[in-house]
Amino acid sequence: MGMAQLGNRLYTGESSFDFVGRRRLWFLIAAVLVLVSGLLLWKPGLTFGIEFEGGSEFRVSGSSDQDTAREAVEEVLPGSVPTVTTVGTDGVRIQTETVTPAQLDEIRAELVERLEVPADDVTSSSIGPSWGADVTDKALTGLVVFFIIVSIVMALYFRTWTMALASLVALVHDLVITAGVYALVGFEVTPASVIGFLTILGYSLYDTVVVFDKVRENTVAAFATRERTFAQAANLAVNQTIVRSVNTTVVALLPVAAILFIGDLLLGAGTLRDISLALFVGMLVGAYSSIFVATPLLVVLxxxxxxxxxxxxxVREGRTPQPQPALGAGGAQ
Structure with a gap:
């Protein structure tokens, strides 16, 4: 059976998956994923870039010798523990605590000498802790404002607080799991990562709105005809939109997976890797939550x-609304 034929059978109700009826299973899976992600956020925790914590960064082109780069920094800063990563195939990035301008120049000179690269191939930058704290505050403010706006818009659009609440729970579910994956793989959280988080929240919300639109259409019809329970109408809506959700997610994930592959394996650490991981995990989890979390939770609420x-x-007792007699010549009397 092809995807198009399956989609037609699901849309008409000829075939159906019981998503809503098995909601306890989906809630259990979601709870386990969120719990594991929470533990990962606690230990080992997120690795924040210098944009958030402050510090100094050195980038070297033309050499990928991590050990020599680390020794060069430790020569100037005894006892320090620099973070050294490979960038692409012939580059290296070194991050340390915030250093003075004089130490910045010393470390650059040491890197040039030990790695035997031209001075122009070594760049450096420093971010103070106050600036990093300001970036952190702005990132958290952006997330809070996003959730507030989403709550208001969803409540106004669907004219019910239950859909807004179910959407918010799904968004928190997506955000926590995505952040947990970041903690697991050890990728740095950078401003690009925050942009990725906000992007996947918007994607997840869009997917949920599409499903909820169909839920609203089906439940309005159910209240009028009394042929389906609320749960049955909502479950039909998920079946009617699942093929579209899967197709959209797969098509969206393919280019993001390519960007993640290029950004991580070919170019090394950088903006592409930071944002693509958030997008890849978030889109995948967002598609799951719109089907298995948001709608079943709405039914519970x-x-x-x-x-x-x-x-x-x-519906259980087989009661249907009685047809109203049409007003004709006799009815007007």
């Missing part, structure tokens, strides 16, 4: 409403 309880009771 709405199941306590009196209208939903009445609908479910009517």
């Amino acid at each position: 709405r199941s306590r409403e009196a209208g939903v309880k009445a609908l479910d009771a009517d």
